[in-house]
Amino acid sequence: MLQPGKVERYYAEKLQSEGALLCALIDPDKSYLERGVSIAKTASEEGADAILIGGSVGAQGSLLDETVKMIKEEVGVPVVLFPGNISGLTHYADAVYFMHMMNSRDVYWLSTAQIQAAPVVHRIKIEAIPTSYLVVEPGRTVGWIGNANLVPRDRADLAASCALTAKFSGSHVLITDVGSGAPEPAPVELVAAVAKACSKDLFYFAAGGVRAPKQAAEMIAAGADGIQIGTAFEEGDIGRKIKSMRDAIKKEGKKRV
Numbered sequence: 001m002l003q004p005g006k007v008e009r010y011y012a013e014k015l016q017s018e019g020a021l022l023c024a025l026i027d028p029d030k031s032y033l034e035r036g037v038s039i040a041k042t043a044s045e046e047g048a049d050a051i052l053i054g055g056s057v058g059a060q061g062s063l064l065d066e067t068v069k070m071i072k073e074e075v076g077v078p079v080v081l082f083p084g085n086i087s088g089l090t091h092y093a094d095a096v097y098f099m100h101m102m103n104s105r106d107v108y109w110l111s112t113a114q115i116q117a118a119p120v121v122h123r124i125k126i127e128a129i130p131t132s133y134l135v136v137e138p139g140r141t142v143g144w145i146g147n148a149n150l151v152p153r154d155r156a157d158l159a160a161s162c163a164l165t166a167k168f169s170g171s172h173v174l175i176t177d178v179g180s181g182a183p184e185p186a187p188v189e190l191v192a193a194v195a196k197a198c199s200k201d202l203f204y205f206a207a208g209g210v211r212a213p214k215q216a217a218e219m220i221a222a223g224a225d226g227i228q229i230g231t232a233f234e235e236g237d238i239g240r241k242i243k244s245m246r247d248a249i250k251k252e253g254k255k256r257v
Helices: 006-018 033-045 061-072 107-124 140-145 156-168 188-198 213-221 238-256
Strands: 021-026 050-053 079-081 095-101 127-135 173-177 203-207 226-229
Touching: 006 021, 006 050, 006 095, 006 127, 006 203, 006 238, 021 033, 021 203, 021 238, 033 050, 033 061, 033 238, 050 061, 061 079, 095 107, 095 173, 127 156, 156 173, 156 188, 173 188, 188 203, 188 213, 213 226, 213 238, 226 238
Parallel strands: 021 050, 021 226, 050 079, 079 095, 095 127, 127 173, 173 203, 203 226
Antiparallel strands: none
16 A cells, blocks of 8 residues: 655645645746746645646656756745646655546547656656546536546535545545636536545636635635636736735635634
């Protein structure tokens, strides 16, 4: 059995002390090198609990290596890979979500990519966190790339069944994602059903569509362990946005502690 590594233990400690997590996602294909470092540094300073690195297309190779290396030199929180493919790996990160898209129609995203990536993860000796990834309507780019059989927004029961599958299959993390740039997050009812199914046996993060502190707080109140935010932090007053999101998330999370 794969035992929790350093980053997973950090997540658990944060949840125990603060009740909820904020993860800032940086796509090196959109915010690369100095720009990515600037966002990551601001996010860390304003209270993000982890920096995630990844994207559906383009986040790979030397661009990924250099961006992650530079970010690691500037932040004190874990840097975790959120890979869009087998090319989204670098030894400069602290951990990787070793992830399968559980509702893809394509066997590649269910097992082939993982089989190809496993020897690389083993060789670079990075912490691998078993992760199930569930794409909810509208899905956006990641749904298209991953050929996902999108979970309907009004079928919380299907999402909960997927969460149980992730738990019974041994995942340590479950991520539900409506897609980067989605106009709104997953329905509160769906998040609550997934959280109930997870029943604290694995970390549950809600991703996509969260643009306002109130929305973030609602996701935490519904039972999510954390929020994963990327697009909302790519422009404007990044520091103010991150701080307001963090304050809302932690305020709601404290009610659990």
